[in-house]
Amino acid sequence: SLKVWINGTLFDKAEARVSVYDHGLLYGDGVFEGLRSYGGKVFRLEDHIHRLYASARSIHLEIPMARDELGEAVVSTLKVNNLADGYIRLVVTRGAGSLGLDPRKTSDPQVIIITDSISLYPAELYEHGLKIVTAGTIRNHPAALNPRVKSLNYLNNILAKIEGTNAGCLEALMLNHQGHVAECTGDNIFVVMHGVVHTPSVDSGILEGITRQAVIDLARDTGLTVVERTMDRHDVYTADECFLTGTAAEVIPVIECDARPIGDGRPGPVTKDLHHRFHSLVRGEPLA
Numbered sequence: 065s066l067k068v069w070i071n072g073t074l075f076d077k078a079e080a081r082v083s084v085y086d087h088g089l090l091y092g093d094g095v096f097e098g099l100r101s102y103g104g105k106v107f108r109l110e111d112h113i114h115r116l117y118a119s120a121r122s123i124h125l126e127i128p129m130a131r132d133e134l135g136e137a138v139v140s141t142l143k144v145n146n147l148a149d150g151y152i153r154l155v156v157t158r159g160a161g162s163l164g165l166d167p168r169k170t171s172d173p174q175v176i177i178i179t180d181s182i183s184l185y186p187a188e189l190y191e192h193g194l195k196i197v198t199a200g201t202i203r204n205h206p207a208a209l210n211p212r213v214k215s216l217n218y219l220n221n222i223l224a225k226i227e228g229t230n231a232g233c234l235e236a237l238m239l240n241h242q243g244h245v246a247e248c249t250g251d252n253i254f255v256v257m258h259g260v261v262h263t264p265s266v267d268s269g270i271l272e273g274i275t276r277q278a279v280i281d282l283a284r285d286t287g288l289t290v291v292e293r294t295m296d297r298h299d300v301y302t303a304d305e306c307f308l309t310g311t312a313a314e315v316i317p318v319i320e321c322d323a324r325p326i327g328d329g330r331p332g333p334v335t336k337d338l339h340h341r342f343h344s345l346v347r348g349e350p351l352a
């Protein structure tokens with residue numbers, strides 16, 4: 065059965081546990097990363113580890129391991145589980161402590177590496193596209209828990225996700241505190257207008273997605289102009305194409321937002337091309 069790595073020890077999935085006094089459970093006090101491996105190679109491992117340590121630093125949590133040590137633990141856990149194409153969840157909690165909030169009363173941050181498989185959206189939606197709705201729940205205000213911190217506090221995103229599923233959609237668009245477009249509950253958003261690619265800038269109150277950056281680089285490498293800017297729903301409604309990016313989602317077309325068809329209501333050519341290029345990139349295949 066699958067083994068889970070916790071603070072250097074491998075546990076059977078059924079025996080992998082943390083204390084009920086862990087502040088990760090009690091308060092969502094911790095950080096995490098979601099990574100994928102393709103053909104045994106972890107995509108952008110260093111970038112994910114860098115973001116994990118940045119998120120930890122931001123919440124004043126010291127990860128009791130060196131970055132390269134943690135990277136090696138990820139790769140070895142993947143190998144132990146014989147997962148060539150796997151999804152990796154990397155979690156660091158504040159650790160167990162008193163029932164009060166005070167992190168000074170905790171000890172032993174739990175460093176957890178889960179490797180498994182994941183499929184966020186049904187395969188046919190990569191062919192036919194996803195419908196999304198705008199959630200009333202906005203993305204975290206940057207002066208509160210900054211949305212660039214990938215923390216265990218995902219209730220904000222979950223509330224928006226519930227609004228999406230209540231509306232019959234598998235994903236929901238979230239605005240920021242100024243009412244501009246930020247991202248979806250678990251992926252970044254892109255639109256294509258007259259052959260130009262647009263995506264909310266990092267200062268729009270978003271998670272700085274690693275897939276987002278890879279797709280921006282891919283698009284620019286193929287000669288497309290990519291603009292990172294402040295965006296509104298009008299830009300989504302009037303776009304020729306729209307797609308989402310994320311480690312779990314990869315690159316998935318959006319064909320409708322708030323019951324408005326995007327373009328002709330079908331995945332567009334730029335979206336399909338970037339999807340295929342991303343597929344080749346993560347598998348280390350030469351780009352056409």
Ligand SMILES: Cc1ncc(COP(=O)(O)O)c(CNc2cccc(C(=O)O)c2)c1O
Pocket residue numbers: 098184221247248249250251252271272273274275276309310311312
């Ligand atoms: C809010 C948010 N924005 C963008 C992304 C994509 O970032 P990367 O390109 O670096 O992966 C994420 C990460 N996406 C994510 C994380 C955890 C769970 C789920 C889920 O939908 O179940 C999704 C995310 O949670």
